[in-house]
Amino acid sequence: MAAVAASKFQFEILATSTGGARRGRVHTPRGTYETPVFMPVGTRGTIKAALVGQIAEIGFEVILGNTYHLMLRPGAEVVASFGSLHGFTGWKRHMLTDSGGFQVMSLGAEYSEQGARFRSIYDGSVHTVTPEEAVALQELIGADIQMVLDVCTMLPAPRDRVERALELTHQWAKRARSTKSRQDQAQFGIVQGGGELDLRAESAKFIADLDFEGYAIGGLAVGESRGEMLAAIEASVEHLPEGKPRYLMGVGDPVGMLEAIARGVDMFDCVAPSRIARHGQAMTFGGKLHMKNLRYQRDEGPVEDGCPCAACAGYSRGLVRHLLNVGEPTAGMLLTLHNLTFMYRLVQRARTAIVDGTLGAVIAEVRSAWDAGPD
Numbered sequence: 001m002a003a004v005a006a007s008k009f010q011f012e013i014l015a016t017s018t019g020g021a022r023r024g025r026v027h028t029p030r031g032t033y034e035t036p037v038f039m040p041v042g043t044r045g046t047i048k049a050a051l052v053g054q055i056a057e058i059g060f061e062v063i064l065g066n067t068y069h070l071m072l073r074p075g076a077e078v079v080a081s082f083g084s085l086h087g088f089t090g091w092k093r094h095m096l097t098d099s100g101g102f103q104v105m106s107l108g109a110e111y112s113e114q115g116a117r118f119r120s121i122y123d124g125s126v127h128t129v130t131p132e133e134a135v136a137l138q139e140l141i142g143a144d145i146q147m148v149l150d151v152c153t154m155l156p157a158p159r160d161r162v163e164r165a166l167e168l169t170h171q172w173a174k175r176a177r178s179t180k181s182r183q184d185q186a187q188f189g190i191v192q193g194g195g196e197l198d199l200r201a202e203s204a205k206f207i208a209d210l211d212f213e214g215y216a217i218g219g220l221a222v223g224e225s226r227g228e229m230l231a232a233i234e235a236s237v238e239h240l241p242e243g244k245p246r247y248l249m250g251v252g253d254p255v256g257m258l259e260a261i262a263r264g265v266d267m268f269d270c271v272a273p274s275r276i277a278r279h280g281q282a283m284t285f286g287g288k289l290h291m292k293n294l295r296y297q298r299d300e301g302p303v304e305d306g307c308p309c310a311a312c313a314g315y316s317r318g319l320v321r322h323l324l325n326v327g328e329p330t331a332g333m334l335l336t337l338h339n340l341t342f343m344y345r346l347v348q349r350a351r352t353a354i355v356d357g358t359l360g361a362v363i364a365e366v367r368s369a370w371d372a373g374p375d
């Protein structure tokens with residue numbers, strides 16, 4: 001195992017399959033979590049339309065918080081006054097905070113060597129976050145895993161813009177690494193490089209040399225095709241150490257996730273499963289269902305046969321459709337529980353398939369259901 005023996009953070013590889021997929025277990029001061037893992041996003045201190053008890057009951061072991069939102073409202077010091085984000089939210093298992101790099105990019109931040117300058121979505125006030133401050137904020141918030149501040153680029157982008165972003169990302173990663181002080185937190189570096197495969201490789205080598213507890217692949221699912229995304233993942237993973245977890249940021253489409261797992265990615269997060277739930281879309285092993293559709297009006301069956309979630313256990317498609325169409329918030333809650341349960345079952349299937357050597361068949365099955373189009 002490549003991980004340093006003295007480290008409190010260890011990545012144990014339990015099984016591998018051809019192509020590089022890994023079934024693993026991450027050991028931290030809090031305990032362990034299994035990989036591949038999907039992490040629901042609790043942007044502002046809660047998963048939207050779900051309770052922490054429900055998220056734990058589904059089986060999730062890691063959830064996300066967003067530093068950008070928490071630093072603005074209620075403020076990192078307020079979170080810290082509860083001990084940590086764990087104390088504030090009541091979530092007892094692992095947590096990861098992102099650095100805010102993606103949010104500030106989507107809000108049109110200005111970048112300089114010093115840091116990122118952006119406007120608050122709450123009151124328009126202007127803020128600057130440096131890589132050092134991103135570390136300090138995340139140490140205050142106190143999740144188990146913190147992310148370095150990076151510069152993300154929307155794609156397609158001209159090569160010189162990607163190069164400039166990469167240069168800042170690398171300098172900032174170095175500064176973040178030397179700033180980190182909490183020994184009970186892991187810090188993950190982030191590989192960038194847009195769709196330029198040589199830059200992805202260069203970035204992975206640079207970030208790997210800084211010896212983080214884990215490595216993220218950032219700046220994907222921002223406008224490129226699935227093929228381009230997978231090529232960028234391959235170019236990155238090739239230069240990342242075997243013995244550390246790898247996290248693909250912001251990718252939660254079932255086929256893209258499974259294809260990334262097949263290429264050696266271990267961790268995922270995405271707001272889409274809960275967001276599309278609130279818009280009436282159900283994720284199933286048969287593909288995506290638009291639950292507002294008239295065809296479900298008199299349908300007495302569950303959203304998905306065989307799904308163990310609370311929505312499928314007690315509510316018919318007909319009722320879910322009705323609640324959606326009259327704007328009852330309960331509909332969004334029911335589909336959030338269902339979609340997150342689907343994501344959990346999906347990674348569970350991937351874990352079993354890696355051990356059994358059947359990951360290729362699972363990918364083919366999910367791809368044929370999902371790429372055929374909704375309904």
Ligand SMILES: [Zn+2]
Binds near residue numbers: 312337
């Ligand atoms: Zn369900």
